Amino acid sequence: MKIAILGHGTVGRGVDEIITNRLEEVEVARILELPDRLTDERMTSDYSQIVGDPSIDLVVECMGGLEPAHTFIMDALAAGKSVVTSNKAVVAAYFEEFARQARTSGASLLIEASVGGGIPWIASIEKARRIDEVISFYGIMNGTTNYIVDAMVKEGADFEDVLRRAQELGYAERDPSADIDGIDVKNKTIISASVAFDVACTSDFPVTGIRTLTKADLDALRKLGRGVKLLGRGVMEKGSYAVAVEPVAVPLDSLEANVPSNFNLVTFDATTVGELKFYGQGAGMLPTGNAMVQDVLDFAAGRRPSYDFSSDLAYDPTLLTSDYVFRTKADVAGALEIEGGLKVVRGATAQDARAILETALASDPTSFMAALPQED
């Protein structure tokens, strides 16, 4: 099988390396790169040479960003070529449009690498759905923020110091907002919910990151037997669903609380199989490259995932209801003040909790909030 890779940056090189060194049955025939980076005879900067080449069955998009990735993916699908991508931003933004074009053209969209890096998350959800309904999912989906929180806990370090080190190590971007404000997890939550619940999940749901998390917050929550993890989550019940991204005060003896460094841990709960958890490197050249090559091999073996988002679920924010804990100088109506100056609101929806936080941030920009689920 002949494929093309779009972009020869870190991930594109990883895919190229794995296929060239380890697989005989797949050939990287063309690589799209910028005109001043054509260092290899497979490379071209003219996309029409790829999309117009009938010998190429599949395109592996490793460019990142919304454009031109969105246009290139649409062009490939329209030409009947299947697409493998790790680009969570473009899939979250255009999943429904891509899926419709893929169905129309008889092509497939394979997105394993877009959530959880090398973890077989999307394929496992799809496999579970052959038999079961997926009734909920949640997880640590962003390695950068897990690295930051883990280092703050283990070293007693401040957020800013750890973030700076993460940037130096290349774990965090120069502009870290996609990670620390929860945008990356938001994209992964949209994709996970769309696949798990068979619904065109859109972007209008509560998203809170960990930008205002302090050492003192971690210490205060530890006294309550909790750690803090940034989780994406979703639940489906009786014809409705809800999703959210927010810090969650997880029990210290949960698996989530003990996930180290930049690893991911993602969980779904399904009708007969029950709760399954998956742990691994959520990013990196080789794990992400591995996930993309797995998609290439699945395609070669005949897997043809198709998404039609036909479940017609309504969005019901009350499905995600929990206690919430706030650390803020602002007044929080109806809150109960507990030890360490923390304010607890009982039984709020994720949406209401986010609204409370936004009000608090207006007067105290350092305000922090976490869901405080009751222990089982």
Added chain:
Amino acid sequence: MKIAILGHGTVGRGVDEIITNRLEEVEVARILELPDRLTDERMTSDYSQIVGDPSIDLVVECMGGLEPAHTFIMDALAAGKSVVTSNKAVVAAYFEEFARQARTSGASLLIEASVGGGIPWIASIEKARRIDEVISFYGIMNGTTNYIVDAMVKEGADFEDVLRRAQELGYAERDPSADIDGIDVKNKTIISASVAFDVACTSDFPVTGIRTLTKADLDALRKLGRGVKLLGRGVMEKGSYAVAVEPVAVPLDSLEANVPSNFNLVTFDATTVGELKFYGQGAGMLPTGNAMVQDVLDFAAGRRPSYDFSSDLAYDPTLLTSDYVFRTKADVAGALEIEGGLKVVRGATAQDARAILETALASDPTSFMAALPQED
């Protein structure tokens, strides 16, 4: 597709229920049962009616035990029918014979449910091996012993009391030795190693259970920052491999230490994808039934796993070397006595540690041993 189920006990009924209620494309055409239990027109006690029926493509073995399961599986494979089984004892004992017959007949042997219940463990190892070498695996593979240790820790209860309750709840058998002496984990370790390392792993390796574990041992190890888990593990390096089953003193902040109740957590490490962990219900009618039905659906979708154990690895016990901790009144040559009366032997192989334990057990039958791996 028409299939037959052998045995209509707990797991057989689970498979029947899932297929009948949830799948349109698969029909349970025949069920093998004892002559006095033929309650359904699909049932027969005459196996020749199943193995001689050309309309049946696949046989789901849910009987357990070595015989007649072994003979029935061989007969089905010889007749060109593929076999799905959750029977770890029979697969561990006859894996090579089954695999050879399956290759000869062009049939497949599908064994997902034999390790880790509903966890997609075998399929994930096989998927990883399309690209990577699997270099090691380890995990909590037995829910009964995890339930016992977890309850001992959380309730400060004694081994015997928790075992009795586990038996009352149906988590443990009346004769608990397969669980607490590590036989069940041994079978799962044989199967995992065979698939992960492509080697006909046989039964001659060190196996230690948790029969002599006490509350006091857990307390003493907790002071060292460790919990105790019964792990099956294997490692492959430079043309050799080694496997073992033994209690391991895992760091309290590891995911393993925090696995609750009767759940399983299994891990493999592979060349490009790195470390992946999988968590879920390791037993039970619906999770195990789910795994078997997943195998049926994989087969229907064209997956044809084939095992030829062609890797030619040598067995090298030195690959599994660790510190070991003993609690025994017997003398342990070369051991360093530490706090709590524990004796530590540095850098022993699993095989040597097992020999030391056997000597100690001869004079002190209450002796307990755990591997004490150095922290990363």
